[in-house]
Amino acid sequence: MAQAETIREPSRETPVLKRTGVLVVGGGAAGVSAAVAAAREGADVTLVERYGSLGGLATGGLIALLLTLDDGRGVPVIGGLCQETVDRLQRAGGAYHPPREQWGSDDPAQVDDAFRWGLVWGGMRASHRVRYSVAYDPEVMRQVLAEMVCEAGVDLIFHMWGADALRSDEPEKGLDGVLFQSKAGRTAILADVVIDATGDGDVFASAGCRFELERVHPWLWFRLGGVDGDPNEIDRSTGYFRTTNPGQVLLPWGSAARIDRRIDATDPRDLTFAELECRRLVMEEVEKLRASRPEMAHAHICNIATQLGITESRRLVGEHVLTRDDVDHDFDDAIAITGHWTKYAAVYAIPYRCLHTAAAPNLLAAGRHISVDHRVHHATKEIPACMAVGEAAGIAAHLALDAGARASAVDVQKLRAQLRARGALLDYFSG
Ligand SMILES: Cc1cc2nc3c(=O)[nH]c(=O)nc-3n(C[C@H](O)[C@H](O)[C@H](O)COP(=O)(O)OP(=O)(O)OC[C@H]3O[C@@H](n4cnc5c(N)ncnc54)[C@H](O)[C@@H]3O)c2cc1C
Structure with missing residues (x-):
């Protein structure tokens, strides 16, 4: 400032x-x-x-x-407290990860399934593999x-x-x-x-x-509930992910839509601008989804992240x-x-x-x-x-x-x- x-x-x-x-x-x-x-x-x-x-x-x-x-080839590189957290999340019914035998697999059906959970990222045309990555419920994580x-x-x-x-x-x-x-x-x-x-x-x-x-474009992830259809059939191109909760999906807003400038996440003025703009654009996005995707017609907002998505x-x-x-x-x-x-x-x-x-x-x-x-x-x-x-x-x-x-x-x-x-x-x- x-x-x-x-x-x-x-x-x-x-x-x-x-x-x-x-x-x-x-x-x-x-x-x-x-x-x-x-x-x-x-x-x-x-x-x-x-x-x-x-x-x-x-x-x-x-x-x-x-x-x-x-490591991307199916070999685990992180254990310790992170692995313990995964085990605890799973015991509490709040996590999903692909089974161990699939890690590193390039089987298209298995890769597609991992995509549906948001566990595989990168270009649509790249030759992807199943990662050891974990989707979880943030409330259970808390x-x-x-x-x-x-x-x-x-x-x-x-x-x-x-x-x-x-x-x-x-x-x-x-x-x-x-x-x-x-x-x-x-x-x-x-x-x-x-x-x-x-x-x-x-x-x-x-x-x-x-x-x-660094100055960056912020993201603002949100979750929608009341989504119809079979979560096993979410198409990669939808850009949203299935979650451990039936009828609920996770939307990583920020990849396609953006606010019009990069911000400094240590500057309250920049943060205020980003909070207002991102939230407004997310609400617009929800309306567009409801209008354009049949499975979203009756969807409701479960929650919008209370913290802007900024790491840098x-x-x-x-x-x-x-x-x-x-x-x-x-x-x-x-x-x-x-x-x-x-x-x-x-x-x-x-x-x-x-x-x-x-x-x-x-x-x-x-x-x-x-x-x-x-x-x-x-x-x-x-x-x-x-x-x-x-x-x-x-x-x-x-x-x-x-x-x-x-x-x-x-x-x-x-x-x-x-x-x-x-x-x-x-x-x-x-x-
Ligand atoms: C859009 C986006 C998408 C991402 N996608 C993924 C993903 O899919 N998978 C993945 O593994 N990672 C992802 N990341 C990265 C990951 O979420 C973060 O880098 C990671 O969670 C950072 O953890 P941290 O503990 O270092 O920092 P933070 O999570 O930022 O934690 C810092 C904590 O400190 C507190 N705090 C801050 N300042 C003060 C202060 N002055 N006094 C007291 N408390 C304070 C905050 O409230 C917060 O609780 C993503 C990040 C973004 C932004």
């Missing part, structure tokens, strides 16, 4: 809400994984989320598809994530907004904690290690760390920036592996160095804003990748507590060993 005029705020005494070992800011897929992983290691963990439920884009954004837990956080003993606080990083007087430390704003006023949480899982890098930006910023805003410039040239390349300090949602033979190992920066030694980034370039972001932003990175950040934060609270001093091989012990699949390249 343009800021021509400034004022000087009066200095004030700010109450300290609590002290904690690991402070996670942001309760999306990455933040939940980070908090649960750190707590399971035995750390004292506080998770703060600005809204009233968990999941971020994976629930509030209605992005109800865990895309590509595999509940599963809440259970995981509570069971792990994380101190969860909703409705507080991370407003500012609290810089330490000791530069070698980094942050003393984070300042939060809520209806109760301003408060501080002091922490040994901080994990920024806000998706937009709110903490590392306010801490003065280097970052890149700020990205940390960390100790390593993962680029497209790093595809299919292993790293000694890889802490997660991810496939690519539209590519079949593109696998990235994500180095631990993408999560931290010397500019704030006790700060880790987890989720869609880690240190990668624009192209690699399209692989590392996927929910499974965010969960895998979050899990690594959580375990790293616990290890950092014994390493002078310095992210760079963490024994990375110990971190990798612990990740493997927790089910992470880090040995894709070495076999």
